[in-house]
Amino acid sequence: MNRLKDRIALITGTGDGIGRGIAIAFAEEGAKLAICDVNNAALAETERVLAKITPDVLSAQVDLRVPAQIQSFADLTGERYGRIDCLVNNAAVMPVVPTEKLSAEIVDHILEVNLRAPILFSKAVIPYLRKANGGSIIHMSSVTGHLGHPGISVYGATKGGLIALARGQAVELAGDNIRVNTVSPGTVDSPMLHRFLQDNATDPAAARVSFDRLHPRGRVGAIAEVAAVFVFLASAEAVNITATDIRCDGGYAAAGKQPTE
DSSP states (O other), X not given: OOTTTTOEEEEEOOSSHHHHHHHHHHHHTTOEEEEEEXXXXXXXXXXXXXXXXXXXXXXXXXXXTOHHHHHHHHHXXXXXXXXXXXXXXXXXXXXXXXXXXXXXXXXXXXXXXXXXXXXXXXXXXXHHHHHTTOEEEEEEOOGGGTSOOTTOHHHHHXXXXXXXXXXHHHHHHGGGTEEEEEEEEOSBSSHHHHHHHHHHOSSHHHHHHHHHHHSTTSSOBOHHHHHHHHHHHHSGGXXXXXXXXXXXXXXXXXXXXXXXX
């Protein structure tokens, strides 16, 4: 359990769900962590969980819509640890709004958190990755970046944008020994799914069964299954993997089906 021993990882959106799961998996593999979230109470709970694994965690409330806060947290991480080895851009928002009902404010919010923030975090962290003689940037994409889903078209556009962003960054930064990849989960048994079903499904229990059936393996993914892919991409085992999107979706994208309940 030492694949990331003493590596410095900055992870966004760690208040709950997959972000917290990634932080836990990295800590279990020996990484030193810098974690952030806009929800301070949720972030404090993640800190309590991580304290059982490692004492070495830097935590801060960060609003990803504010560029100065992004730069400040990257610098705070670099100053504390002297370098950064891995950046995980996990944080995202997913309002469910049909295109004709979208306001400019909703569109801006989605774009700022899901796409602009990863770009700005990359910019802020690259000097520290160079100081470490290379490293890994991993953007959280989604099968929605590969497939069309009603009500979340802008969210899907940002996830497809991250895949394109990673490819360009990977080529641009290859000479610095910095690898850039994306991970595209399918539906995951996470707080985001639970909130989505509660807010949008007439019968959340039936809708959950419908989501399970969309995945050829017969169930949605688990947080730990997605986190394991991030550990791999951050480790030396993935030294020859860059400009790549890994679909961790249980075959969802290949099946190409939509929810029916």
